[in-house]
Amino acid sequence: MQASNWQFDERWIPLADREVFHSPNTVVALPMTQVTLDSRSGVSRLQLQGNYYVKIFAGQGSRLKFRLGISRYQRELRNLQYFAALGLNTPKLVAHGFQSRLGVLQRAVLVTAEVDRAIDMQALLVSGALYRNGVNGARQILRALALATRKMHRDGFYHKDLKPRNILVRQTQGSAELFFFDCPSGHHPARLLLRRGIVRDLAHLEEGLRDHVRRVDLLDMYQHYRSCAALSGPDKSLARDALTYHTRRRMTRRRRRRELQKQTRERD
DSSP, X not given: OEEEEEEEOGGGSOGGGGGGGGOHHHHHTSOOEEEEEOSSEEEEEEESSSEEEEEEEESOOOHHHHHHTOSHHHHHHHHHHXXXXXXXXXXXXXXXXXXXXXXXXXXXXXXXEOOTTOEEHHHHHHTTGGGTTHHHHHHHHHHHHHHXXXXXXXXXXXXXXXXXXXXXXXXXXXXXXXXXXXXXXXXXXXXXXXXXXXXXXXXXXXXXXXXXXXXXXXXXXXXXXXXXXXXXXXXXXXXXXXXXXXXXXXHHHHHHHHHHHHHHHHHO
16 A cells, blocks of 8 residues: 655644654554544544544545546545635645555545634534524624625535534634535536535525524525525525425435336336
């Protein structure tokens, strides 16, 4: 297994931790606390003088995707860098690189620094802390989310997994900062397909916020997203499509299931 293209940024690494980041092998060999794990990747928390999150993409990937630069690791790395270039906050990228054999990606590692005093938005919502600083405090967060989402969409970017769990929130006196992470599937689709992606992004946000945010505050957020004081016809049309997105998808699945059951009965 050959290490290739391993890079680390000393600006975000305390002096006492730098020796660790000279190789992906030294990083993954350290004891860490597992945070998430699925068939394609896992995230662990690494506690040294600084705190870090280590995402390991394990298992053989597609050689073609790797060569085309569209493996899951490459897309996630590229999107983190894209968010930063767009002016959106992200956790600081500490180190990243991959190991390959015969041109096939074997393992990739991506390390980000922990964002101090931040909580993921899903946890903030579930705990009921969104309104801890009153309506104005909640609207600060929601408006920041609206403006960040508008910035992505205006640039033609489709996030594809724009959910509260993938957004960190840090509240300071009189302001709120959002940090975006975990976006391996986002991309710039063809213009003809962009509206469909925007509808899905908005639907994911609405579904995640629905039971935790007052309707009047959701409306205020949407108005800031659309940059309008009153909703026009196109604004209302987009909102309707986002609100019915999941219902239409569930109906489509049921329709396909019924059709399959019908075909099975006919064969029997």
